[in-house]
Amino acid sequence: MNERDYFTEFMELVEEKFGLDVLDEVLEMSGDEGIYTAVGSYDHKDLVKLIVNLSKKTNIDPATLQQVFGQTVFKTLLNAIPENASIGSSTSTFQFIRHVEDYIHVEVKKLYSDAEPPKFHFISETETDMVMDYQSARCMSHVCLGLIEGCAEHFGESVKVEMTPQTEDSSVVRFNLTLA
Template sequence: MKGIIFTEFIELVEREFGLDVLDSILEESKDSGVYTSVGSYDHKALVSLIVSLSKKTEISGEQLQQVFGKSVFKNLLKTLPAQATLNRCSNTFQFIRHVEDYIHIEVKKLYPDAKPPSFEFISENETQMVFDYKSARCLSNVCFGLIKGCSDYFNENIEISTENQTEDQSHVRFSLMLST
């Protein structure tokens, strides 16, 4: 997993919960907290940090992943070059499609060893989108948060439901419904 995910998480914990909480979860996880945005790290370290934060804050790991996903979305927008086709998206569904068709492809070009999640689109119309999220890292709740951040950005009310396709959550079906 790319280090930028780790640096984003550490910044989020410090900003939202404070330096004392960050130090505490790093200590509990036996984690130095030293990451570079371009480095590659085992995703299990991030999972360990999320579990420690969940224990410390009594907020479920799923909720924490979703909050993290929303935060990552905001920062993702800031990093997009002005000419990126993603900047021309006018709604959540277009943006999600472009994540698979643009961002994941660009990530692989920049970092050949990267293994971003994949989206397999099942169906889509103006008010509904169904796609499968597949990732060996099993962080579908981060994806959930990214979608929430995206729908907030486009000022759309999107109802999100998920259905695990595998027990380990490496394959999760997302059903999105635009509601008025």
């Protein structure tokens, strides 16, 4: 997925969950025309602004909105994976998450050389626990949480997730995942 896909996915989610009127108001509040092209480059701060303004409009916490967005984006991400890709043969949440760093983030860099995908630094893993640091300049760890939840749902697993910021600006967040 490229930056445009995140914006269009977010707008589709808002329209589906809250209606076109709310989407129009959020775009207006954000000074955003809602037009994203495949060749454009978009600042993640604009997406954050849309999320914050949706939060103001709906009285739903921005972190919760990011989390729901992440759950939705997982389905799109899954559908975009080629059938012959090794990540597609994952059979568990932990296995899929491991492949994200090795496959998806590498492919993003191939397609968009100036892209800065988040990084996963794996600290430990057993059959039932995984500890990793999520590092992103975009500080959208709740989107990552939603992606993990969407992944676990896809594999029919129940995963308890604890998040602990490792830096003051939350650009690095430790995720402790436990299969229930």
